[in-house]
Amino acid sequence: MEAWEMADRKSFWAWCLESEEPTDADRAALAAKLSAEYGTQITAKPVPSVDDADLRAPRIPIPDSVADWCSTSTYDRARYAYGAHFTERVRAFNLDFPNPPDVVAHPRNETEVEATLDWCDANGYIAVPYGGGSSVVWGLAPPQDRGPTVIISLDQLDQVLEIDDVSRAARIQAGVFGPHLEDQLRPSGHTLRHFPQSFRFSTLGGWIATRSGGHYATNHTHIDEFVESARMITPSGWWESRRLPGSGAGPSPDRMVIGSEGIYGIITEAWMRIQKRPTFRATAGITFPSWEAGYEAVRHLVQAKLWPANLRILDPAEASRAAGMDGQNALVIVSFESAELTQRHNIAQAAEIARNCGGHLPDDEIHIDDGTGTPTGRGGAVGAWRNAFIGVGNGVETSLGLINDTFETAITWDQWPEFDAVVREKVGAVLAEVFGKHHSLSCRFTHVYTDGPAPYYTWSGMGTQGGELEQWQSVKDAANEALVSAGGTSTHHHAVGRMHRPNAYDRQRPELFAEAIRAAKKRLDPNGILNPGVLIDP
Structure with a gap:
């Protein structure tokens, strides 16, 4: 075997x-x-057997x-x-x-x-x-x-090859899955600390190729910030950048690899910035009487530059669905962590900002771990949301007519309120048209920046058994159109693939930039064999 x-x-x-x-x-x-x-x-x-597949x-x-x-x-x-x-x-x-x-x-x-x-x-x-x-x-x-x-x-290239404890970096093969990567870093007290929701079934090379966004909501979020150098084989030869903490020497060779979605070459390994495993933590779940009050608090929190590891908001519908709340209040989750310092001061400052913005947060709902291993995000609404986030379903609902999906984007704060209203109106109208009253639409922020949020919309509908694909496409078309026409990005962290081309990504990026990508691909992959139809036309 x-x-x-x-x-x-x-x-x-x-x-x-x-x-x-x-x-x-x-x-x-x-x-x-x-x-x-x-x-x-x-x-x-019945559940299918692969032996019955007629290929x-x-x-x-x-x-x-x-x-x-x-x-x-x-x-x-x-x-x-x-x-x-x-x-x-x-x-x-x-x-x-x-x-x-x-x-x-x-x-x-x-x-x-x-x-x-x-x-x-x-x-x-x-x-x-x-x-x-x-x-x-x-x-x-x-x-x-x-x-x-x-x-x-790349599943056989799954090893951490080298750890530089002084610089806090590791040379890692691209095919390693998230859990196995952390298992190899744990004995030395390190972690990459990049946890996309797909963590269990995704790899380092995939994170780099698709510009993955991890679980952490501020500061170092995208895989971009963790890559110190990358190594990739192309049909025209090897591409490897010099390992440096930073450089002003022209456009970054790593940035051409990150997000390239397999059209230039195959990423085989990378030097990644790692960190000491955190031991100090602090977490709080703050309720707000409205979605609007909650996201304004999030804006104040991120612009204060406290850089919490987790800072996200669930609208009332999402808070009800995923955190067991009453459907009337929004939930803001804020948490801090460190390998070296207590997080008491940071959580106290965040609590003060949130309360000044109208948030409800009793003192006994601020949970702090000063290195003893006390759980800080396991109980109440915060714990319920955590379990729902991590517990991706096993597909029991597949082909039963029930359709669940998401779409995500990013927009600047000044455009956000109108953007959210437009997206809800346009996508909501199509959901009602396709599914009647049996549908839902909710939103949370997965990441937040000082200049804007990354909203993540979740929708579902009870469709027609056997017609799920056509019904899904109607909603996706509406979502793509709403995001791009309202000024957002076609995707914040799920990559472009073939799904967001050509009616979304192609409208977002400058055409001259597309021509530059085509020229680079022609040089690196002259015969056009690598993953055609992604990012650009073949």
Whole structure:
């Protein structure tokens, strides 16, 4: 058995391991509940088996030079056919694989990565770099007309190679998954401290390629701030930046790698800024009588530059759904952490600012840990929200007609109130048109900056079983149009992929910038084999 053929494999259709997939009984129970709640008959199809997938035969002969690390198994080709978006999981659940990859490569070192890419380039095969497959923007599945495709999975390059304790940096292979990365840093007392919601099923290379936004809401949030230098193999050769704390020597070579979404090359490793594991913490959940009062408090808090690790607001609907509140009040969560210093002073200052803005915060709801390990964010509404945030579902609702999704953006504070009103109006109208009264729309801030918030909208609707994809598309089109036309970004941290092109990202970025990207791709990937259709036209 090869290393990638583990007994407890990741599900080919759900956001979990195979051992954690819902059972037919789980799905039948939910179908009955939804049928009663929405007054419609819902039938639960059985959980699919990958052995029943009828995949097109591989179109690529595998030469001996790469055969040791290449697979054409049905599981591999189905597992790597899609990312993790709702629409992709629905298709995989229904065994709908019109364009499965022909080969999945699992190179075990940089030499084998290079050999795999050279093989693809010499034969004109499409090559798609693959980390954990957590993309929710159709970033991994090339269109059917692009020809034979090889997925190049980095899952075997998963080691922390070197730790510089003096500079607090580590050289890390790109294929390491979040939990395994932290496990390797923990013995030396370090952490990368980058926790996207996809942490369990995403990799360092994927975070860099998609400009991942971690869990922490202010100061160091995006993966950009953690990258000290990056190493990438392109069809034209190796690209590696000098390891430096900062440089004013022209445009940054690392910034071309970060967010490149696999169109230039394959990231194999990076030097990352790490930190000591925090031991001092302080957390508070502050209620506000309105959404408006709450987000004004958040603005004052972030502009005070206290730099809390967590600073987010849940609107009343989101606070009710995810934190068990009454649906009338907004919830602001603020927390601080440090490896060296008590956070008593910081939380006291944040509490004073929040109270001056109309927030309700009893003294006994400020939780402080001065290094003893006392839990600070586990109880009450804050703890309920934490559990909901971390506990991503296992897909039990897939193909039952229930549609859940999100879209996220960023906007400056001066535009924010009108922007929020426009987005709610336009998207809400389409939700009502598509789902009638059976829909919801809520918002929280995932990140906040001194000049603006990053709002994250969550929506759901009880659709028509079998028509989920078309109904989802109607809402997504409205969301894309609302975000861009109202002045926001098409995506704050989920990347562009194929989902946000061409009717969102293409409208946002300057055309001359797109031409510069095309020129860079032509130089680095002359035959255009790497992940075509992402960021720019092939």
